[in-house]
Amino acid sequence: EVQLVESGGGLVQPGESLRFSCTASGFTFSNYWMSWVRQAPGKGLEWVANIKQDGSEKFYVDSVKGRFIISRDNAKNSLYLQMNSLRAEDTAFYYCARVSSLTTFDFWGQGTLATVSS
Amino acid sequence: QSVLTQPPSVSAAPGQKVTISCSGSSSNIGNNYVCWYQQLPGTAPKLLIYDNNKRPSGIPDRFSGSKSGTSATLGITGLQTGDEADYYCGTWDNSLSAFWVFGGGTKLTVL
Numbered sequence: 640e641v642q643l644v645e646s647g648g649g650l651v652q653p654g655e656s657l658r659f660s661c662t663a664s665g666f667t668f669s670n671y672w673m674s675w676v677r678q679a680p681g682k683g684l685e686w687v688a689n690i691k692q693d694g695s696e697k698f699y700v701d702s703v704k705g706r707f708i709i710s711r712d713n714a715k716n717s718l719y720l721q722m723n724s725l726r727a728e729d730t731a732f733y734y735c736a737r738v739s740s741l742t743t744f745d746f747w748g749q750g751t752l753a754t755v756s757s
Numbered sequence: 758q759s760v761l762t763q764p765p766s767v768s769a770a771p772g773q774k775v776t777i778s779c780s781g782s783s784s785n786i787g788n789n790y791v792c793w794y795q796q797l798p799g800t801a802p803k804l805l806i807y808d809n810n811k812r813p814s815g816i817p818d819r820f821s822g823s824k825s826g827t828s829a830t831l832g833i834t835g836l837q838t839g840d841e842a843d844y845y846c847g848t849w850d851n852s853l854s855a856f857w858v859f860g861g862g863t864k865l866t867v868l
Contacts, residue, residue, distance in 0.1 A: 674857070676802075683759055684794070684802065684845055686857035698856055734801055742790045742849045742857075745813065747801040 641665040643735045643748035650754045655725055657753055661718040661735030669693075669713040672738035675720045677731040678750075685731075688720065689738065703729075725755045760785060761846050761860035768866040769836055777831040777863045779846030785858055789849045791829040793822055796843045796862075805844070806831060838867050 647659040659675070675687040688709040689698045697709050708721040718735055732750040739745035762780040769775040779791065793806040804813050806822035809829065821832045829846055846860040 676857075683862045684847070684859040686859070689857070740790070740807070742847070743792050743804065743807045744794075744802075744847070744857075745804050745807070747803065749801050 641737065641746045643737065643746060645733065645735050645748045645751040648733070648751035648753050650756065651725055652757050653726055653755055655755075656721070656723045657725065658722070659720040659733055659735075659751055659753075661720075661748055663716045663718065663735075663737070666737070668711075668716040673711060673718045674736045674738050674744060675709060675718075676734045676736050676744065676747075677729075678734070679728075679731045682731075687733070690718070722753065725753070727755050729753060730755050759861035760850060760858035761848070763844075763846060763860035763863045765861070766864045766866065768868055770868050771836050771838060773836050774832065774834045775836060775865065776833075777844050777846075777865070779829045779831070779860050781827050781829075781848070781858075783827060784852040785827075785848050785850040786824065786829055787827040788851065791822065791824050792847045793820075793829075793831045794845045794847060796845065798842070802845065833865070836867050841865055841867050 642664045645661045674689045677685050677687050690709045706724045710719045732752050734750045735748040736744040737746045767775050790808045794802040795805045796802045809824040810822040819834045823830050843862045843864050845862045850858045
């Protein structure tokens with residue numbers, strides 16, 4: 640059974656940092672692109688970042704470029720999102736998702752909440 | 758403002774059929790497969806339809822998808838109260854700074 644479990648959420652002040660982790664199980668992690676997708680409370684879904692199987696390619700939505708870093712450790716079956724210079728508008732649930740094809744996120748974690756507030 | 762346009766809400770009675778539309782452009786829906794996701798209250802999104810009209814294992818055939826031009830449609834027949842959820846369409850976009858785009862979501866109410 641495919642499982643994705645996020646951790647690392649919390650409350651921080653604007654300008655501070657947070658690091659999310661996502662631990663995968665039930666599939667060969669190193670065979671898949673992985674993604675982070677976020678959802679502000681009561682709002683819709685927004686893709687944040689993707690990373691290739693070997694970590695050699697990374698893509699970000701414009702609003703987080705230069706502030707967020709996606710990475711992975713295939714030996715640990717883990718995906719990470721380092722979020723720096725956080726803003727109030729980054730407040731959201733962050734979901735780890737497996738990318739099964741160009742257009743498909745086929746499995747999602749339960750999400751972890753980042754709250755950025757003074 | 759989402760790249761893909763969905764109606765904010767739809768409603769229908771139990772047992773009835775409902776459709777949810779998703780409108781885009783040639784840079785997204787027009788040239789790429791569409792997915793649909795179901796998000797039950799308080800839970801993570803779940804893949805419902807992929808490649809326009811395919812259902813993952815375990816998704817009942819009450820759920821169907823179609824695409825025509827730059828629009829896609831999710832259909833749900835035999836509505837059940839357990840289908841009350843937010844539904845999102847999503848696809849790849851060839852042109853924007855956000856390569857993967859979603860609709861704003863449609864809240865389905867089963868009356």
